[in-house]
Amino acid sequence: MAKGPYSEKVMDHFMNPRNMGEIEDANAVGEVGNPACGDVMKLYMKINDEGIVEDVKFKTFGCGAAIASSSMATELIKGKRVEDVLRLTNEAIVEALDGLPPAKIHCSVMAEEAIEAALKDYYQRIGKDPKIVDEMKEKIKTEIAS
């Protein structure tokens, strides 16, 4: 029997969000919104010279699922290499949260999109074409498919 619409993990991350806040000297900032329900997620990353996410923080306007997804996403990408960060899918976020109600899956999609947006910003800042993020994502997808 379900105890409520959200798993204990979701409730835990909602109550005690990890990495909430802003990073003053972030070098990767992404903001995405969901026009349908109005969620907005802003993600800040500090990526070092080795291409490793040293620090990450978020701010989210949204429901319990949106806040928990943001929090979980930051946990999952902290300390990772940029290439590996891009491997994080919304499904993995949902799994790490022990599931989300079907109507709330889009809140995890938003977290994945926020990461992409932040990395695009990062590449732009270091003088590369942000499209590289899309290409990398494509590559990962075909890799997984094969």
Added chain:
Amino acid sequence: MIYMDNVAGTKPDKRVVEKMLPFIEEKYGNPSAHFYPLGRESFEAIEEAREHVASLINAKSDNIVFTSCGTESNNLAIKGVAFNSEYEGKKHIIISEIEHYSVQNTALKLTNLGFEVTKLKVDETGLVSLEDLRNAIREDTLLVSIMHANPEIGTIQDIEKIGEICKEKGVLFHVDAVASCGHVEVDVEKFKCDLLSIASQNFYGPKGVAALFIRDGVKLTPLFDGGFQERGYRSGSENVPAIVGMGEAARIAKEEMHIYAPKMIQLRKKLWDGLAKMFDFLHFTGHPEQRLPGHVSFWIEYIEGESLLLSYSLKGVAAASGSACSSNILAEDEDELEASHVLTAVGVPNDICAGSLTFSMSKYNEEKDVDYVLEITPAIVNRLCEMSPYYNKK
């Protein structure tokens, strides 16, 4: 748990439960079986309940039909007249923008059968304009269906004046009084209504039982065909324990409403004033005075409703939210998340999931409950503001 979601359903009064118990255990006879005492006993209990329910709304008991819920009463009222040949040719129905889904969707369904529905706008306090109503009534208007009080924003309509206009224009008038009955006076004579829905769970009775008042002379086609229970308006075996419970709840409400309503108004004032002082970005919804006694509703800038609702729940307070994010959360897909039509109608920005919340108190709430809500609110709001990318500390 501090329970402040009484528009969703009130805690049954102990006396109601006691009255119901024998009808679950030993007095199990079918009221249609008059020929032996066990059946007759159930029959009489239902008739006694009918008297109490009628008396609560100043009606005759003959005009009361028991149903299973407010939704059924609303469906029976609207489809009942729409399907009746007596009113053939009248194909226009007027409702307001803030009606309950059971009125909105029922009216909408009828458009497939050639009916036309006019939805009256409401002002920012949730009131229907009498002028608009007057202008909307046409030759072929069959029915006006307007709710007495809105459960989400608490506004109480000028229902007597609306009734007068309907009477004057000779159109049928249905009132959905589910949210108001047992909290403020509901009187079918003063309202000049032809049909009126009430539900037991909203006035300290059990869930799963409700009633429809049908004025003499109004022709209704029943929704169910069957064995002619409830004078044919509602065939099907009666839920005797529930009906008995509703009757007792009605009796208590009639006797005691004048005691608890003023207390609830005081609690409302305390909660309202306390919240008003806290944040300049908190906006109340509904009418400031013309509202349900224990009802406070508002939305907060920068914050989304479901996260507000969850935060209160984690602190032991049960409330309600009209934000899309909390609606239908167990739905199969996100398309079913829809911001409340009521909030949209009163002008709450709908491009964001507004942080809307409704605290609805009952006769069981105490001053200490309000104190507690006021005490925990700043931390809840500040925490969510901290998290919000919209909020910039001033």
